[in-house]
Amino acid sequence: MAVSESAPAIAADLTQDQLRSMYRDMVLGRLLDDRILVLNRQGRAPFAISGQGHEAAQVGVGYALRRGYDWLVPYYRDLTLVMVMGMEPRDHLMASLGRAQDPNSGARQMPGHYGSRAHNIVTTGSPVATQILHAVGVATAFKYRGEDKVVVTSVGEGGTSEGDWHEGLNWAAVHRLPVIFLVENNSYAISVPQSRQMAVAHVADRGPGYGMPSATVDGGDCLAVFAAAREAVERARRGDGPTLLEAVCMRLQSHSSDDDQRRYRSPDDLAQMREHDPLERFRRQLEGVGVLAEGDADTIRKDCQRVIEAAQAEADAAAPPDPATALRHVYQEG
């Protein structure tokens, strides 16, 4: 397994603007996630699923990709990652409030089921790990057409118990396809801990079994994830095949708005986790190297809040879907 490079070495490779932008994207994801949970508690958003604690990993991976060129086949915790790919807070508030303008599905799916052709984000459903095979197919198309695009697909550690996961990694390795399999390992599949999901310490331990390079990185360390993802992307882009990248994350919120993790996680466990919040970690890191000056983090936070307020105002005013459209788009029309 690869060891993360030291943060300053990578920071030197990224401009200060890029680093600030990475931090801003993490903050935007967190604040939007918070807002969606509030809307749920207010009874306005019937369902919410949170990605809090995964922001550093998602930004690290997202910044290793070429936006508008590479593809993403996400899973339901990727709120921050799909925004790095180009989606906007308004898109997700439209989805949460069940508005016709939800670009993911026109409010046909539950929120958190991402998809946007405009941003190369493949439509996703609810069954776990089915998306792994779609990414392998997308990569097959890239290779067949001689394109140097890469595709990232993501899943939780629980999803790696599914058959589709195994079939997909095996196939991608056999055909040396340009896919990065990102596992956002937050130690819990709803309530089931990793120890009941697999007998290995790290998902990445399985890489050699597939004949595939693999790495475990600290998913709370944005720059370490960026370094590992960039290495994987370069490998894929030059035709050297797939990578299994495991980012060890923390799940700061319950699985979904219908779950309460206090029922199966100890208070100590939850408290300790919150002390290692990746946003705070990245802020301190950037302040330490002078990328963020005093007050910058606060300015960024307020700016993101404004974006979210404006987005919510737009979503509040937007119309629900017309019932007359419910029967459309089963087959191609016309």
Add this chain to the structure above:
Amino acid sequence: MAQITYVEAIRGALEEEMRRDDRVLVMGEDVGAKGGVFGATAGLFSEFGEERVIDTPLAEAAIVGVSIGCALAGLRPVAEIQFLDFIPPAMDQIINEAAKIRYRSNGDWSCPMVIRAPCGGGVHVHGALYHSQSLEALFAHVPGLKVVIPSTPADAKGLLLSAIRDPDPVCFFEHKALYRSLREEVPEGEHLVPIGKSRIARAGDDLSCITYGATVHEALAAAERLGQDGIDVEVLDLRTVRPLDREAIIATARKTGKVLVCHEANLAVGVGAEVAAIVAEECFQQLDAPVMRLGGPEVPAIPFAEPLAEVYCLGPEKIEAKLRQLAAY
């Protein structure tokens, strides 16, 4: 025009379409150098190469799931499942993914792909429980899918070309007893048979026998026998079981007033039940007899030994007997 078999028609359609459209590729178990266990992809590997005729790992969910990904990224994949009996591991990918992609993305994404699979058995096929099933009803139940089951070489070619060019996922099931038992003239080049349109395989005025797939030929044989006694049977070959050709079903039912629906698949909750319901709802006033059905009995599939297989399979005799019962009503 050349006289060719059903499997040669399939192979020819794949070859023509791959020459015409470089987005078309084929994947499945043994489809490469071997050319498929039934020869449906014979010669394609040498002409188009391993990147376009992909020998896959032995993993049905992956064959379908990877094909979905190819379709999402702009290709026109044709997936082969070696026997329809082995498709259940791919059902999640077919029902929850392929069928729902257009609807769940509000038309943003689509999934143009074909899933080919040999289906069916017979007294002399010896496919037994796991090489003979007719599972089309499972797929025909699902909005978002199309399900095509051709009965002749010309239709096999014409419907496969249409399926590959279709903008939505198409299940294309080929009765393995037809592969080499029939030979007929098949038009060369562009021969497109539209999905969703049935065909009157035999015109008649007294009774209607609505069926599809290999059973069409058994129904035609039965109709000939009744014809010798002056009972004129119309045989409607559905060709497509989703979407059903409602207009043609209603037309033949109104014309004769007596309808038998038959298929090799298990009778209960099968395609025949849907056809019978359409007739009951739309043609009640014109019916002279209750709609009758014939299909597989309440056992899981066709047993291996011939005496057991005979109990399952229809054949012209059982269809003839049922048609005579209908005629006498």
